[in-house]
Amino acid sequence: MPQRGRFITLEGGEGVGKSTNVAFVAGWLEAQGLEVVRTREPGGTPLAESIRALLLATTFDEPLDTDAELLLMFAARAQHLAEKIEPALSRGAWVVCDRFTDATFAYQGGGRGIDPARIATLERFVQKGLAPDLTLLLDMPPEASAERLAGRMRTQNTHLDRFEREQAAFFSAVRGAYLERAKAEPERFAVIDAARPLDQVQQVLEQVLSERVAPWR
Numbered sequence: 563m564p565q566r567g568r569f570i571t572l573e574g575g576e577g578v579g580k581s582t583n584v585a586f587v588a589g590w591l592e593a594q595g596l597e598v599v600r601t602r603e604p605g606g607t608p609l610a611e612s613i614r615a616l617l618l619a620t621t622f623d624e625p626l627d628t629d630a631e632l633l634l635m636f637a638a639r640a641q642h643l644a645e646k647i648e649p650a651l652s653r654g655a656w657v658v659c660d661r662f663t664d665a666t667f668a669y670q671g672g673g674r675g676i677d678p679a680r681i682a683t684l685e686r687f688v689q690k691g692l693a694p695d696l697t698l699l700l701d702m703p704p705e706a707s708a709e710r711l712a713g714r715m716r717t718q719n720t721h722l723d724r725f726e727r728e729q730a731a732f733f734s735a736v737r738g739a740y741l742e743r744a745k746a747e748p749e750r751f752a753v754i755d756a757a758r759p760l761d762q763v764q765q766v767l768e769q770v771l772s773e774r775v776a777p778w779r
């Protein structure tokens with residue numbers, strides 16, 4: 563049987579550079595000769611991407627109930643785990659995922675105010691003990707990342723999704739919840755200052771990967 567792969571997640575607020583750095587991390591691991599599966603949440607499979615579209619939509623006339631939002635996040639996650647993440651890890655591939663359950667604790671817990679104990683119950687039910695081996699938390703003040711996103715919106719003509727329409731207090735609560743989780747689990751998390759220029763962020767990522775990945779090979 564092949565050695566089980568490792569599960570690496572990138573987390574952080576909106577526009578901190580997760581997608582950009584998922585590509586960097588995956589490329590770095592591939593250069594070490596590893597098979598890498600890149601993916602994201604909510605989403606990652608056709609069905610889970612359909613749930614993502616529901617979660618981000620701004621076109622419904624009714625507000626999305628916070629418990630419904632939480633359950634949709636975990637429904638998408640259950641599908642993603644069954645169809646993509648578990649099969650990849652079992653065949654020995656490494657999975658690099660743009661957001662995972664820490665985002666649920668940050669957004670639905672910190673942002674929406676859902677009791678973390680209720681989220682933890684769903685986490686156990688859906689993940690059956692599975693957790694990331696390493697979480698790279700890209701941290702920066704939400705005001706600064708909002709400026710980055712405004713720049714992207716101007717150049718790429720994108721619109722704000724349902725989460726991006728939230729107010730500043732929501733994003734500070736999200737950041738606070740992420741930092742609390744990182745403090746509680748320092749062996750799993752690496753907190754990276756994402757406000758620096760991209761080449762400096764990637765130098766730090768490379769250093770963290772070199773230190774953390776070597777003992778697993």
Ligand code: Z5A
Pocket residue numbers: 574575576577578579580581582583603604635660661662663664665666667669670710711714725726756757758759760761763
């Ligand atoms: N959500 C949730 O509520 N609960 C959950 O359990 C999960 C998710 C899993 C969609 O996620 C929403 O789902 C999310 C939380 C919620 N909503 N929000 N907000 P998403 O991951 O798609 O959302 P996002 O954070 O808005 O993604 P994003 O806008 O694509 O941001 P990003 O991936 O972190 O950033 P990026 O695209 O890599 O970079 C943004 C721009 O900055 C881009 O132009 C880059 O070239 C530039 N960039 C990147 N790094 C730098 C540096 N260092 N300097 C300068 N410029 C940079």
